[in-house]
Amino acid sequence: MKITFLGTAAAQGIPMPYCDCVTCTYARKFHGRNIRKRCSYLVNDDLLVDMGPDLFAACAIHDVDLINVKYTLITHSHLDHIFVQNLGLRTRGMHNQTELPQLKLVAPPSVMTLLNAYGASDEGMNLQRYPILPFESLNFTDYHIKSLRAKHMPNVGDAVNYIIDDGSKKVLIASDTAIYEDMVWAHLENQKIDVLIMECTKGLKQESSSVHLNIKDLQFMIEKLAGIHAITEETAIYATHFSHQHCPPHDELGGVLRSIGVNCAYDGLVLEV
Numbered sequence: 001m002k003i004t005f006l007g008t009a010a011a012q013g014i015p016m017p018y019c020d021c022v023t024c025t026y027a028r029k030f031h032g033r034n035i036r037k038r039c040s041y042l043v044n045d046d047l048l049v050d051m052g053p054d055l056f057a058a059c060a061i062h063d064v065d066l067i068n069v070k071y072t073l074i075t076h077s078h079l080d081h082i083f084v085q086n087l088g089l090r091t092r093g094m095h096n097q098t099e100l101p102q103l104k105l106v107a108p109p110s111v112m113t114l115l116n117a118y119g120a121s122d123e124g125m126n127l128q129r130y131p132i133l134p135f136e137s138l139n140f141t142d143y144h145i146k147s148l149r150a151k152h153m154p155n156v157g158d159a160v161n162y163i164i165d166d167g168s169k170k171v172l173i174a175s176d177t178a179i180y181e182d183m184v185w186a187h188l189e190n191q192k193i194d195v196l197i198m199e200c201t202k203g204l205k206q207e208s209s210s211v212h213l214n215i216k217d218l219q220f221m222i223e224k225l226a227g228i229h230a231i232t233e234e235t236a237i238y239a240t241h242f243s244h245q246h247c248p249p250h251d252e253l254g255g256v257l258r259s260i261g262v263n264c265a266y267d268g269l270v271l272e273v
Helices: 022-030 055-061 109-118 182-188 215-227 250-258
Strands: 002-007 040-043 047-049 071-073 103-107 127-131 137-139 144-149 160-165 170-174 193-199 231-240 270-272
Touching (some): 103 109, 144 182
Parallel strands (some): 170 193
Antiparallel strands (some): 002 040, 040 047, 160 170
């Protein structure tokens, strides 16, 4: 399994244009891994998780195309995770010289509502919808997809994280969630995840959040997952979805995360599992 990190920031990105905090100022000056676009992940060149407003720029910067993408999984309807116009640009007139495969779009109902409001036809965008709710599974030719209930967007209630199994390896992508509710753990028991990609939006903030994780809560999640054999000592663990308000520049953040056995993801990182 190959995983490309096309973005590793929370909703504001880093640097945030309206901010002069230490993290944003440092990123503007030193660039490199301190620059973070909104989260998106490409799996095996044919499956995309989330497609926010930075997707096209990310593809250009990191020498990635989406020509072979046959599956897109959307976690929830916040703008940094689904910018519907990205789908609209799949219409035939936008790429006359290039044939695209039909796109299987897996997403919770709130995302489908956004797509309805956009107005372009599914036929025109060459996509087929697969609405999904927490704890449902889908079997495709190339992947088995399992959704988990994320603790996020409580007023909507359909935000999900995904376990993606390509028949060889499993990855859990949990970009937006606070500590899982009790009902979730039973669905993770004995999963033996090969790659854990989990958010750390609140970073060094001491207080826990009801919609995101700080480092302390991330550590709790990892310990809980290990205790129920969802992950093992061989599992590769990466933190992502960082906020400029609570996360220091990359090198400093990486040092803190390494102290708890976690890798600090960065834009353009490619994992070969």
